[in-house]
Amino acid sequence: MTTYKSQGQTLGKIIVDRVMPPGPLEVALVYVPLSRVKRLDDILIIRSFEFATLQVKPSTAQIQELKRLDKIAQSTRKRFQFIV
Known part of the structure; x- marks a missing residue:
């Protein structure tokens, strides 16, 4: 599964093959798979x-x-504090 496809999901267990792309690095490329x-x-x-x-x-x-x-x-929060 790609990092893009895993966004927003919670997974039970993951194996991450962390290959860093050349050029400027986006933090999300590392953070997203590790936070699933x-x-x-x-x-x-x-x-x-x-x-x-x-x-x-x-x-x-x-x-x-x-x-x-x-x-x-x-x-x-202030505006809707009385709505449950």
């Missing part, structure tokens, strides 16, 4: 990869977007 299971014990990684790949800091634009979305979420 609930427990670390349910992951088997066949090839090693640079752990630093997962330690990419978000850009200023990404931080601003997260703050914007957080404000919307807070406003929504």
